[in-house]
Amino acid sequence: MQYVPNIRIVEMPCSGTIDHRVLLQAFEDGADGVFVAGCMEGDCHFQKGNYRARKRVNAVKKLLDEIGLGGERLEMYNLSAAMGPRFAEIANEMTERVRRLGPSPLKKQSAGTMEKEGDVA
Amino acid sequence: MSAEKTGSVLVVGAGIAGIQASLDLAESGYYVYLVEGSPAIGGTMPMLDKTFPTNDCSMCILSPKLVECGRHLNIKTYTCADVVDVQGEPGNFTVTIRQRPRYVDVDKCKGCGECAEACPIDVPSEFDQGIGERKAIYKPYAQAFPNAYVIDKENCIECGACEEACQAGAIDHSMEEETIELKVGAVVLCPGFEKFDASKLAYYGYGRYPNVLTSLEFERILSASGPFQGHLVRPYDKKEPRRIAWIQCVGSRNCRVEHGYCSSVCCMYAIKEAVIAREHSKEPLEITIFYMDMRTYGKGFEKYYERARNEQGVRFIRSRTYEISEVEDESKNLRIRYAQEDGSICEEEFDLVVLSIGLEPSSSIKELGRKLGLTMNEYGFAEPAPLTGVGTNKPGIFVAGAFSGPKDIPETVMQASAAAGASASLLAEARGTLVKEKEFPPEKDVSGQPPRIGVFVCHCGVNIGGVVKVPEVVEMAKNLPNVVYAGEYLYACSQDSQAAMKQIIEEYDLNRVVVASCSPRTHKPLFQETVREAGLNRALFEMANIRDQCSWVHMHEPEKATEKAKDLVKMVVAKAALLEPIPQVSAGVTKVALVIGGGVSGMTSALSLADLGYRVHLVEKEQQLGGVARRIKQGLKGEDIPSFLSDLIARVTTHPNIQVHVGTEVQAVAGYVGNFVTTLTDGQEVQHGVAIIAIGGEEYKPTEYLYGESDRVFTQLELEEALAGGDPRIENARTFVLIQCVGSREPQRPYCSRVCCAKSVKLALKLKEKNPAVNVFVLYRDIRTYGFLEDYYLEARRKGVVFIRYDSANKPLVEKGDSALKVTVTDHVLGVPVVIDADVIGLASAIVAPESNRQLSQLFKVPLNEDGFFLEAHMKLRPVDFTSEGIFMAGLAHGPKNLEENIAQAKAAAGRASTILGKDQLESHGVVAVVQQDKCAACLTCVRLCPYNAPKIRNYAAEIEPLLCQGCGTCAGECPNKAITLQGYKDRMQMAMSRALFREV
Amino acid sequence: MSMIVAAQLDPAFRDELAEKMKSLDFANCLACGMCTAGCAFSDLHPDNDPRKMLRKVILGMREEILKDPFIWYCTMCERCTIECPMCVNIAAVTRTIRGNFRTDSPGFLQKVVDDTIKSGNQMDVQPDEYLETLEWLQEELQAELDDPAYRIPLDVEGADFLFGFNAREVKYYPNELQNILKIFYAAGANYTLSTKKWDATNLALFSGRDDDFWKITGPMLQEVVRLKAKELVVTECGHAFRSVRWGYRTFWKGPQFPIRSILEVLDEWIQQGRIKLDPARNPEPVTLHDPCNLVRKEGVVEPQRRVLKAAVMDFREMWPNSRWNYCCGAGGGALAMPEYTEQRLIKARRKVDQLLATGAKIVAIPCHNCMDQFNDLNKHYKLGMKMEHVCSIVERALVMPGKKPKA
Structure with a gap:
């Protein structure tokens, strides 16, 4: 199993932990895209964390739309720990999407570190 | 006179039952020897894709238990080992174990897989059911414990390639068999099952037709870790099937091949596979299940079945298929000819046929059973001693899991906990005598110190080093802020690297440690232990996963992979600078149990704990003990229930550790795990560390079939009582009609009451036994005599009991006749009405949850399911636990079950409870959420969201009870004022990581 | 039969049958339908469903059984229950009812x-x-x-x-x-x-x-x-x-x-070389019928195949065969019951389809009873095939040993 090498991963105990600010900070720092990978719906190890995460992600997407960055740069995915191939699929899918959207206008540097999407798992 | 008892237990078989029993015992203060024949623990569960009825990923839920079991200080695991002999007596057994050579040193092997890469020999993989391949040197599956390879000497050509490839020097072709002798106090046998060999039923073509698969092969096809990475294709031509059929009862309910019993799990797993297959398939998939009786009798199963049938488009055809033939073209599709219920014949083509193969005892364990003198049944399964749930005819030897009969995972886990509990009770006086506790040096105080970070980068043989340029990563790390040391290691996890790490921590005065290597899932606890040994708090350690998330997935792009590895290290170092020690919060434990409910389950739990030496308060709302069992005269195997019950009551009431409170109920509950205070309605206050809810169930009072209008219409329990009491209405009756599913499997009660089919069969047999001339008709929807209960169903048919199946849409009609009751039902084979003049009608009325469940649910803040029964923490792996720690359930309060099963569950609840009572101190679970009280507005968001009832409001601010908090951080994420943070995952840590990633250092 | 009145059922019938059969295994029946599907004829003409017949027995419907046409229709070929997971043997039930309860023996x-x-x-x-x-x-x-x-x-x-x-x-x-x-x-x-x-x-x-x-x-x-x-x-x-x-x-x-x-x-004898065969003398495609009594019931499966492979150039199996072969339609004494000729020839359709699918010109039939049925269906369905016993085919291929010189 292989996927594009421009994904950086931040480990969290549960997608439900992730705060709005963390997501926004990643964009502010220069991420072109962010995706949150949570457990399958109904399968949260901590009961309902992934539902909370989806709500928050949706709220931040709206915000990104409002400020003109585009909610498409942020996405929530549900998959289980045994779904390696699906993760690769998502990584590639998200990379394609971000390439299509072009570099983030918030990016402080040009070239060099481009095409790095932070993702939060 | 026997010597002192030995405080250790032998557990044979390391499937889920063996793992659960071992963990429970080790946590309760007993040393465990876990012996497994195969090269890894895990059993069958790792092979399964999803599990019913929750569709959880099997590996995901099992994996933490594998790690916990593998690492446990008080569990010694022997793989590739067989028990040869057990001698001695309860409390003192001598066990002989044959340790077969693995040819790989488990301590040296790092599981990197270089050896398998080098091995030239391909062998069909047992784990993938022969669909995929493995090498002659292999690890059974990715998450296996021990995380070590093994050489299959039968296929090995001794070419030496593996030895050459292994940089850890772990391979030793000269290993020889050893004999090991162990002293134990008790034995738990849970060797599991083998699968039925489908080629024995030649008419289904397994082995001849490539598109006929077994259900276990299909699991591997569905599994993401399987030979097709979870893509639903036929192994034959790798094409996606469009039409799949499941055939049930392959090797079950088959007297011809001496498998007369029901394998209990196949109906559910077939539905699950069908549902998951549809989810996996990109194209529309037609699914058909051929069955005889749909046996979805477990908790939540009936709804799963209904959903599959009504919402997920699974077609269920009630027909046992005669044969499968192959279509004569290269598709090698399959044709099934079958009879519909009205006798008409259909022929259909399928792309794939899955045989739902049954479970059978393994031949090697049958041999061991014989050697130990265990009573085995005619099929070779262990025969548990009656009404013990887990006992055998040999005192001190217990059974759990499928060895004592086919059963699903929750029941296996339950029985395993019960066997652990029973072993623990037997060895109570030796508890704690053989367990070890790890001693650590005092923690260094690092507060106020500037961060001094050490970075250890691992090559993992060539797993990382072959792709990522490790020296470059090390050089980069050396220049990161706060880093005072960076170095590279061939295997960071090896013994010598660990020793070096401790020395470097000392030498460089490190106060934060980062390891860049593999997955924290498997290795974080190991490294944390090392830093703790070096005097650092565990929370001052962090990992960067540069193998699973980097070198493995970017194998062909070494440049970019190296860049990524550097970034990952950069990010983790930035986080590490912010790490703070997390003090372990601990609290004492009140070594007292509260058991609510004085029926068989409650009394059994109480006795088990009392025998372990704990004080127990047993609360019963009625004036006498016994519960619903007082109305039962005979067990399913003919056991004398009244004498069993009076014996049980006598033991409970005379036990010095048990205080019985009758005529009272729970009024108020305060506190948390280890320290509850419960107030009873009689005003007494009870302090206790754990609670077991076992308040039983009730019999549904039917409104149908003239119940209450005619004195000849009885419920099952009433009929049993009348029969035992010599009621003239029964004595003089010539014709009996027993109607099943009265109040169960109905829209208002969409669950199966599980016990009634077997109960009616037994009642019918009893009636026939008293007078063979009476006519007994059983009107049923599906006969659910699972497991060995199927034998009674067969016996009833042979004794002349007539079984007539009805549909829920066409229920029997009961009318008042002149002298008798007139019952009209349509015969399911002949399709014409049968009119029966019944003298007596017995209604198999549902088991319903008592009203008091709701009340207790509120008092203990534990959830109920939609049917009013208590909801367990996890359907599969925590069947008697609540999500809230320290509270357990047993018996009918959890859901319908028969007496034997209730006893097992009651012992399981006691076994689980003893893992808490066995500790002097309870510690919090690593990271927990903490509230900064001055920022808290007491908005109750956290209280509302927490699934574990951890936050409480005190003095207008939230407070999170660390012993209850599980560390998910949902409250921290949601807290509007950011008053809550999750230790080790503070927002500023994540933000520092993103800053480190994007801003050049 | 529009209704079954339980009071008129006769549970003793079941016991009498069991006693005559010296077996109660038929009572094991789960009514699963495997026999109905296994019977090659249950869907070809009415009153030919073994499950329904057995159900009547189990319910104690003596009167119905005494006039059930199934009892004489059944060819007793045992295909339906050869794999019965409950060890029921429909042919044995049929035979016991014929010989012990029925008085209407048909034909001659x-x-x-x-x-x-x-x-x-x-x-x-x-x-x-x-x-x-x-x-x-x-x-x-x-x-x-x-x-x-x-x-x-x-x-x-x-x-x-x-x-x-x-x-x-x-x-x-x-x-x-x-x-x-x-x-x-x-x-x-x-x-x-x-x-x-x-x-x-x-x-x-x-x-x-x-x-x-x-x-x-x-x-x-x-x-x-x-x-x-x-x-x-x-x-x-x-x-x-x-x-x-x-x-x-x-x-x-x-x-x-x-x-x-x-x-x-x-x-x-062929294995031992005691007789020599020349398959060239049988160049036409040959298929083989498996008589139920010989093959399914008595387990002689492979010898006739080895014999034919030695005796003919082009041997073709029909499908299904051996243990699961279709009865020719004339088992159970059907040839002695002229009043059921129509049903017998309807049943033959299964075999006709099988024969045609092989494309064979010669059918080897190691049974005299089946042979009569095959000759009938050859005419009735105009197959134009040659129906022969195995021995006739072997005899054609037989290479006679050279004459010993006279002493």
Whole structure:
């Protein structure tokens, strides 16, 4: 199993932990895209964390739309720990999407570190 | 006179039952020897894709238990080992174990897989059911414990390639068999099952037709870790099937091949596979299940079945298929000819046929059973001693899991906990005598110190080093802020690297440690232990996963992979600078149990704990003990229930550790795990560390079939009582009609009451036994005599009991006749009405949850399911636990079950409870959420969201009870004022990581 | 039947049947429908569903069973329950009901049984007629074999085997018996025929009366003892073979001896090189029918296949075959029940479809009963195939050993 090498991963105990600010900070720092990978719906190890995460992600997407960055740069995915191939699929899918959207206008540097999407798992 | 008892237990078989029993015992203060024949623990569960009825990923839920079991200080695991002999007596057994050579040193092997890469020999993989391949040197599956390879000497050509490839020097072709002798106090046998060999039923073509698969092969096809990475294709031509059929009862309910019993799990797993297959398939998939009786009798199963049938488009055809033939073209599709219920014949083509193969005892364990003198049944399964749930005819030897009969995972886990509990009770006086506790040096105080970070980068043989340029990563790390040391290691996890790490921590005065290597899932606890040994708090350690998330997935792009590895290290170092020690919060434990409910389950739990030496308060709302069992005269195997019950009551009431409170109920509950205070309605206050809810169930009072209008219409329990009491209405009756599913499997009660089919069969047999001339008709929807209960169903048919199946849409009609009751039902084979003049009608009325469940649910803040029964923490792996720690359930309060099963569950609840009572101190679970009280507005968001009832409001601010908090951080994420943070995952840590990633250092 | 009144059911019927069958296994039935699907004919004409018949038995519907057409329609081929997971045997149930409860034996089934008891053979061949036929055959063979010394061995004691055959081989198909004797000659077989009891057939296997049955088969087994033969070999007749084997297992109390089909013996001779075959003499495609009594019930599956593969150029299996083969449609004594000819020919459709699918020109039929059905369906369905016994095909391929030079 292989996927594009421009994904950086931040480990969290549960997608439900992730705060709005963390997501926004990643964009502010220069991420072109962010995706949150949570457990399958109904399968949260901590009961309902992934539902909370989806709500928050949706709220931040709206915000990104409002400020003109585009909610498409942020996405929530549900998959289980045994779904390696699906993760690769998502990584590639998200990379394609971000390439299509072009570099983030918030990016402080040009070239060099481009095409790095932070993702939060 | 026997010597002192030995405080250790032998557990044979390391499937889920063996793992659960071992963990429970080790946590309760007993040393465990876990012996497994195969090269890894895990059993069958790792092979399964999803599990019913929750569709959880099997590996995901099992994996933490594998790690916990593998690492446990008080569990010694022997793989590739067989028990040869057990001698001695309860409390003192001598066990002989044959340790077969693995040819790989488990301590040296790092599981990197270089050896398998080098091995030239391909062998069909047992784990993938022969669909995929493995090498002659292999690890059974990715998450296996021990995380070590093994050489299959039968296929090995001794070419030496593996030895050459292994940089850890772990391979030793000269290993020889050893004999090991162990002293134990008790034995738990849970060797599991083998699968039925489908080629024995030649008419289904397994082995001849490539598109006929077994259900276990299909699991591997569905599994993401399987030979097709979870893509639903036929192994034959790798094409996606469009039409799949499941055939049930392959090797079950088959007297011809001496498998007369029901394998209990196949109906559910077939539905699950069908549902998951549809989810996996990109194209529309037609699914058909051929069955005889749909046996979805477990908790939540009936709804799963209904959903599959009504919402997920699974077609269920009630027909046992005669044969499968192959279509004569290269598709090698399959044709099934079958009879519909009205006798008409259909022929259909399928792309794939899955045989739902049954479970059978393994031949090697049958041999061991014989050697130990265990009573085995005619099929070779262990025969548990009656009404013990887990006992055998040999005192001190217990059974759990499928060895004592086919059963699903929750029941296996339950029985395993019960066997652990029973072993623990037997060895109570030796508890704690053989367990070890790890001693650590005092923690260094690092507060106020500037961060001094050490970075250890691992090559993992060539797993990382072959792709990522490790020296470059090390050089980069050396220049990161706060880093005072960076170095590279061939295997960071090896013994010598660990020793070096401790020395470097000392030498460089490190106060934060980062390891860049593999997955924290498997290795974080190991490294944390090392830093703790070096005097650092565990929370001052962090990992960067540069193998699973980097070198493995970017194998062909070494440049970019190296860049990524550097970034990952950069990010983790930035986080590490912010790490703070997390003090372990601990609290004492009140070594007292509260058991609510004085029926068989409650009394059994109480006795088990009392025998372990704990004080127990047993609360019963009625004036006498016994519960619903007082109305039962005979067990399913003919056991004398009244004498069993009076014996049980006598033991409970005379036990010095048990205080019985009758005529009272729970009024108020305060506190948390280890320290509850419960107030009873009689005003007494009870302090206790754990609670077991076992308040039983009730019999549904039917409104149908003239119940209450005619004195000849009885419920099952009433009929049993009348029969035992010599009621003239029964004595003089010539014709009996027993109607099943009265109040169960109905829209208002969409669950199966599980016990009634077997109960009616037994009642019918009893009636026939008293007078063979009476006519007994059983009107049923599906006969659910699972497991060995199927034998009674067969016996009833042979004794002349007539079984007539009805549909829920066409229920029997009961009318008042002149002298008798007139019952009209349509015969399911002949399709014409049968009119029966019944003298007596017995209604198999549902088991319903008592009203008091709701009340207790509120008092203990534990959830109920939609049917009013208590909801367990996890359907599969925590069947008697609540999500809230320290509270357990047993018996009918959890859901319908028969007496034997209730006893097992009651012992399981006691076994689980003893893992808490066995500790002097309870510690919090690593990271927990903490509230900064001055920022808290007491908005109750956290209280509302927490699934574990951890936050409480005190003095207008939230407070999170660390012993209850599980560390998910949902409250921290949601807290509007950011008053809550999750230790080790503070927002500023994540933000520092993103800053480190994007801003050049 | 529009309604079943439980008060009129007779549970004792079930017990009586079990007692006659000496088995209660039929009561194991789960009504799963495997037999209905397994019966090749249940969907071809009405009243042919084994599950429904058994249900009536289990409910105690004595009156219904006493007039159920299924009982005579059933060909007792055992296909439906050969794999029954509950060990039910529908053919055995049918036979027991026929012989012990029904009084309406159709056609001339009972007459043949009575004749066989009287004359010792089912064709009522008289001893002189029998001996004359053999004498004539002997002359024919002397000419054909160019061996004037050739004798058909009669009542020779201590032979390797006694050959039991079918009366129609004497009455209607002496040429087939001639073929068989020629093969025996070529193999140099040490055998004997009996002058007293030589017909191994027994229609009481289908009429279901055990007393009749044993009156017929008992003497056949006795004859082996009388002639001190080492074993009994039976001609290509499925029910004859089944009768002697089943009778031997069920009722025989005398000395033990093996019973084999002639096909097993031919197979052995070919393996041993005792007879030589030239398959080029049978160039046309040949398929093989598996008679239920020989194959499914008595387990003789491979020998006839090996024999045919040695004897023909182009052997083709039909499907399904062997254990799961379709009955020809004339089992259970159907040929003795002319009133059910229509049903018999409807049932034949299964076999017709199978035959056509093979594209064979010759059908090898190792059973006299099936042979009559195949000849009927050949005409009725205009198949234009050649229906032959295996021995006839073997005889055509037989390479006669070179004559020894006269001493």
